[in-house]
Amino acid sequence: MHGLLNWILWLPIIGMVVLLCLPKGKDQAVRVTALVTTLLTFLLTLVLYMNFDTTIPGMQEQFSIKYQWIKFFNIHYSLGVDGISLPMIILTGLLFFICILSSWTITKYVKAYFALLLMLESSVFGVFMALDFFLFYVYWEVMLLPMFFLIGIWGGENREYAAIKFFLYTFFGSIVMLVGIIALYYATGKGVDSFNILALQGGHFVENTISVFGSTFSFERIFFWAMFLGFAIKVPSFPFHTWLPHAHVQAPTAVSVILAGVLLKMGTYGFLRIAFPIFPSAAVEYSTVIAILGVVSVLYGAFCAMAQADVKKLVAYSSVSHMGFVMLGLASMTTAGMNGAVLQMFNHGTSTAMMFLMIGVLYERSHHRWIVRPDGTKGYGGLYAHMPKYTTIFIIGMFASLGLPGLSGFISEALIFLGIFKKFTTITVIAVLGLLIGAAYLLWMFKRMFFGEAVEEVKSYTDMNAREIFYMIPLCVAVIVFGIYPSPLLNMMKESVGSLVSLLGSFQ
């Protein structure tokens, strides 16, 4: 049990090596290898969950691993898990397993594709497990490489532009973050275990100041924003979101799923793990700004989604909107809001993954994604009648996404609102409109695609096959079960979130 995190982290890499060693032309073997690897990894994350003691809030206490890496900078290879990262780890394991299945029809450079996916999985795990800032940053950046190639090689027509944009945008955010990381290292003073994320937490830097261009600033404020930038780009929060529609639209299905399902969560995870606990007083001070950005993201994403004629772009913008809710929850800094935010991270991961997978399934049949084609004609129409199974699952995903009670999205959004109303009443009143618009664009899209007379080519589409249904089932189950009974997730996270809330509370 002790090396469990190591196994989870490195198993995909092992799988990748095995897969690369397979002889040429054995595409099926490659797929099976990838599938087995991700399945095993997912099972390991479940084992982790089984053995996880939810009553312990800290990240160091359980399953933690620590080896010296660079003595000169006191950098460690140190991993850990707590209630905030565990849901993300499980989600990652699940989504990658599903993505491998959904990528079964990929025929272009099969080996490279699955190798990159496995590499991506490992680096995502690394981000969620890292306890050392340096390690965190390395995984944070390494993740960009497979992502870049996955979008750039297997993407749509405009893939190169999208890939480069994604890459540069996120790289910009993270390099600014790197400056912050190093500044933190020196702010603690040498000899202290200062790349250790946990050691940095707790607001030790309230008194520090720095001078830039001759004027003195509060250390906390400056570097809170440095970190904020890095994470907000990843989320993506309002003014930094423009990479997302490009990346999503161009990326292949599985990559969109990973991008929306896991990668965006890394941004908010960064807030929870790093920006907030390390700079609590700045976080409290600027919570209004975060809330405003959150609410603008919610509405802006929703409004933009409504105008889209490309269904994938629509869902991409809906991600902006939904991640705005997470930002709102974070800004609330209350038990309900924070728990809601973490829950929303998980729930958005499942519901948006469903949406993207469903769009992928459709795309495999139609090879276009127009709700309304540029010439004004219907892209689809009447899918309801011709693909009943597909429609059923689509409805579940869609309503989970728009926050129908009984499905997972509602609880997290409700918790976020419960948490935030008292603190930011006006903002909440505005943000609630997001629910309205959210329903509007999704249902309108649904109406245009599924109702009415079928377009001629729709009649030739086959319904979902067994493989496609098989990989949708876990997500459907997750969406419904956690919609009715969220306690397993909430119990997992509440201690960790609670300790963060009380930390922030002491700076309020």
Next chain:
Amino acid sequence: MMMSLASYLVISAFLFLIGIAVILSRKSLIAILLGIELILNAAALNFVTYSRFGSQDLDGHIMTLFIIVVAAAEAAVGLAIVIRHFQLKETIHIDEVSQLKE
């Protein structure tokens, strides 16, 4: 007074500036090499001057000697390259030496 440090320094500065003007004004590659020689000589003159008026050791002389030697080597190599270029392009006009740009 006339043969003071100042006068030597002024001469060398003047020489140096003329060298720079030559380098920037003239359009023949060889002329520019001439300008470089002027600059080098200005520096060399300074060394000898300071050797006389300043430190009063002979390190300045040594520097000047090596400057002369190096200048000779540089001139040899430089002229060789110029001639090679002339053989290829039939011109030693400096403005023609601008294929590589941006």
Next chain:
Amino acid sequence: MDYTVSTIAPIFLFPFFAFVINAFLGRKLPKDGNWVSLIGILLSFVFSLRVFFDFMGKYDTNFYVHKVFNWFDLSVGDSVFKIDLGIYLDNMAVVMLLMVTGVASLIHIFSIWYMSGDRRHGRFFVFLSLFTSAMIGLVLANNLLLLFIFWEIMGFCSYSLIGIYYEKDKAGDASLKAFMTTRVGDVLFLLGILAIWAVIGSVDYVDIYKAIAEGTFESVTVMGIGMTTFAAFTIFCGNIGKSAQFPLQVWLPDAMMGPTPGSALIHAATMVAAGCYLSLRMYPLMEAGGLTPFIAFIGAITAFGAATIALVQKDLKAVLAYSTISQLGYMVLGIGVGSYNAAFMHVITHAIFKACLFMSAGSIIHSVHEQMMPKLGGLSKKLPITFLCMVACTLAISGVPFFTGFVSKDRILGDAIYWGMMAGQNKAFAIVPILGFLGAILTPFYMTRMMCLIFLGKPRDQHVYDHCHQEHFSLTQHLPLVILSIFTLGVFFSGALIGEWVPVFGAKQEWFKVLIEAPNVNNFVDTIKSSFGFSDSVTSSMSVTKATYTHQLGYFGPNPDEHGVHQAHFIGAILSIFLAIGSIIASYLVYVRGITDPNKWANTFAPVYRTLVNKYYFDDFYLGVVIQKGLLGFNKFLSWFDMGVYDRIFIDGWAKVNFFFVRLAGWFDDKVIDSLVDLNGIIVKIFNVIFRKLQTGRIQWYLVVMFFSLVFINYYFLL
């Protein structure tokens, strides 16, 4: 009787399990599992009957059952945050429960006949079960959050039922409209929940009542509005959306795109009733927030406006739909004027006769395959049973004495007269009873018009008439109609007439009037929640009030003038009896005897007529202006702004600005502009060009750059 999981939960769980079974196995079961749904709802009805009789046996206005269990608990250390769910049953809920399960059972039975052979048979029953179970859950709920959950699930069900014929584009439009319009109210309702939660940390009814009694809300303001007003308003907005009140009434007429039994369910027992149920539940809050005049006006406007529209409808289901809106308006009006009991009674009575009307309409439509009234006529001979049932219901809705509509509506109108004219409040309040009575004139008129056009006179379209088969009694088709039309008789509610004859209600005359009372918040001050399944004790709060609550709830403020009330009721009753009967006769004369041609009137008042046909242009306004021009336009703009301006200019590279620069400076060339488009960042781009242009390839230029830089550095650093 013990109120435990095993006695109460089944009411909800039977239909819910029916839904689950049908959802997964429906296609594999014989007859698509419609019997599963039916058994589910019948069992549920049996259980709710049991609860009902138990409550009747207690005959205690203050008796209630309140049980909670923990849904999830986020408490860590000192900070407590948990959400409890549970049940809250009082007399009103029990009556509501009985109505819902009863009417739904009958609708289920009817649906088995109506939907047989339909393409969407299985799917219909799946959603019917879910719909019913959600409504039951809503009634059982002990707090606003749980209520909201079921509320939204009902929204989803209505969406699915309305859009069940998905190959029709109109079905898609109608379902979208229904969901989105109600969602507007729902979102505001959610705000109300949030506001209450923010103040008292709970949305349990009991806690809310307690808070009102203790005055917790009084000093709190939300966005500059008093807390109670804010909460009351937002929650009432939920009612507006769900109960299709002005100005969100537009969805309900379109909701008839679904199968008629589905409409029956939506219009009678579930969706629309839920809205009024919510307002009744939160009545103390409305009262405390001073929102009642607003509510009364909304109700009055709706009641009258919808009635006028109903006058000109040609589609028989549309007439029914507008009559629903109109009747809902009366309910809301009743809530607004403080006629709590009557408003609730109208919910129940309306559910019964409207369910019957819709099923009758379904019966007609199924028989003649035509629902445009101008093509019908003289069907009374072919469809006698349906005709009779429908007549009963028409009389009920028209407010003819001895029918339920009279009992409930007249009391509402009487209270409205008192409230608007006699209680000495604002003069403008008189508009409310006036509009109410105008509506009361119109209701019998259009209902009779409908009846006449369908059943009386000569067949207008012989082909349609011939197509219709002679009706024979069939259990699944007519039993629900008959049962419901029996319950349109007022005696079941007013009680005065049957009083001692019915053993169960023995010696308990006017049971409805006695038992249903606005919650007295002072009773809740000392309550302690009992948790579900862990303690069996039934909570009956009979404790003496300790806190002094200044608002005296109930009728008309502090000191109801008993005499005045009585007088008003008397006036109202007499007036409405005459109006109803007169109106029925007038309508009969117009549409059967033909004393005047309605088309002539339509031509004379053409603008009015057009306005009415176009439903006061509400749909056009919402669709054309708010959505097309406003929302979508804004969206398109934002989307264009996002990708076209924000992304391109601020992020991607100022291509246009660059172009301007290029022109201005004459310094770049065309090749550069083309290649600039996909670069990042204006500054980088411009400098890239500048730097590359500086790299002229001329060595002398390089040296000049060097010299000038050196000079600059020299002066910058050394001087």
Next chain:
Amino acid sequence: MLEQLLSHLGFYIPEVLLIILMCSLLFIEAGYGSREKGRVMVYYAAFAGLFLTAIMLCLNFGHDSMYLFSNAIVIDKFGTLAKLIMVVGTAATFIISLMVTDFERELKPEFLIMGVGVLIGGMLLVSANNFLTLYLGIETLSILSYVMASFKRSDSRSSEAGIKYLLYGGVTAGIMLFGLSHLYGVIGSIQFTEVFTVLKTVEGTKLASVLAGFLLFFVGIGYKISCFPFHMWTPDVYEGSPISVTTFFSIVPKIAGLSALIRITSIFFASNNELSEFWVLFIHLIAVATMTVGNVSAIKQVSMKRMLAFSSIGHVGFMLLGIVVIDTVGYGAILFYLLTYVFMTLVAFYITAILEDYYGTDTMASFKGLVKKHPWLAIIMSCTLFSLAGMPPFSGFVAKFNLLSAIIDKGYFSLAFIAAINSVIALYYYVMVTKYMILGDVEFSEKAKTVNFNNQLIISFLFFPIVFLGIFWEKVYTLAQNATIFLP
């Protein structure tokens, strides 16, 4: 005297070995004439000599700082490490020159001779301890480089590169000498050790004179490392020169120049407050300007060599950050950066060389769709470019990390942010190449035959440290840090 000379010579064996190597290469070449066997022999001899030199340099690590030949030079760990990097880089460049046919085969032996000569100059520059050796080092480095730049005798672009290099080098050398002469006059000595003692207390007009003198003096070194106002020759020369020469240029003169700059900084500017203030501000500005100009100009270049030239300017700007801190941490970080940079440059140029060799052009066109033709090369190239951009887990990231940490330690946050933004710009143009290679379509459809197994093996070997140093960098970094702590 003689004994002392001989004993000093004992510590100077690496350079002596190289001089012997140069002469023997000349003899071998002369002896064999233009026969193929001669060329092979020359290469064998060169590799053997460089190998021996490297071993000798490693042996020198054991000693403390030594001042040899009447304080003319100093042999210390810092210099030795820098020299070692240069020798390794030179050897790798020789391999590249062996593998590709960028200029006439007859001239290959001469390339080695010149290369060794430049290396000697560079090593002299690294260990110079007075102005004379410094000047001679720079000139040896330069003059032989002019020759190398115009090695492609049939190509006027090559001779143009030579001319540009020559003219720029001549002028800057003249300016540097002029500055040196004034320094000599004001301070009174050409020995660094004496300059050091004088500078400690310099002030007033003397300070102004010294500052101006150093400004002019910096021109010579700035030209060698091609930092901001003196960078403009770099892209032209890199583009015009044969590619193995370009590779060589981006390694040896850079390392030598930066090492000399580090030595000068640590000797002259660490002691005096006013001086170091000036120097920090000056290098601050130069560093920012250099990296910005380099990175921004590299965007949208068509020629790969030219792009790498601009990127090398950008890297120099980054490395100058290490100077700004005036601390051994910064110097160590620069050394580490240089080490990683050598390998990254080698791989990048090697692959460019192979493609240029086959397709006859080093433009981006030859990179298009590389992954379809030579997947391994494409992967290595893109990894190298990511490393150059500073992406983990490659060594380029570690190098940047160290430098950033050095400047942030001193509190230069604005500088750090500028460096960060520059990294993004750098990533952009590197990623564009990756885009051509991996995402783009093929422009030249035929496969390059020259990419045989040997080439791939060598490239892989050169690539290995890029990955290895990205993960297990502690030992090497500690070595670099330890090497710098003996600087005065």
Next chain:
Amino acid sequence: MFHKLLFIMSTVLTVASALVVLLNKNIMHACIALLGSLIGIAGLYLTLGADFVAATQLMVYVGGVVILMLFAVMLTGGQDFVSKTQKLFDLTPNMGNATSYSVGIVSAALFGMIIYGLTESSLSSIPKKDIDPNLIEASTLERLGELLLTDHVLAFEISSVLLLGALVGAAIIARPDRSTSSSANTSEEQ
């Protein structure tokens, strides 16, 4: 007195010849003017008591560099040639045009301000010393030789490497294309 005369003559020669280099139309004449300037500097060296340096200056420059230059001038056409990019107001094609001259002179003037500042501060920071008359009279030859072989022996040796490399390099570059013989020259100058 002789010294003074020598100084004046040398100064005039140096500066005047330098100006001729700058302004003369004929490149050949410019070369010869450079020769004059170099000779003038040799004279200045003499006035500073640097006899060996002066001698070296004369030998290396006059005997070597300038001759090389002249050769180069002759090899590259000897006199003016018409540039392809010749402008209308070019003074002479080979010499430069008005623009280049103004740029050159402005740059030189600006740079001259640096040089002025540098020279001025150098002057004021060097204490005026009396010059040891013996030093002027005595030949530096002996001491220079000693220095070259003791203190600066390394520079001496490295310069041989430099010269060797330069010679080989010049030979490589300048030799005709088709020649197969590589006449490597191992002799050292000086």
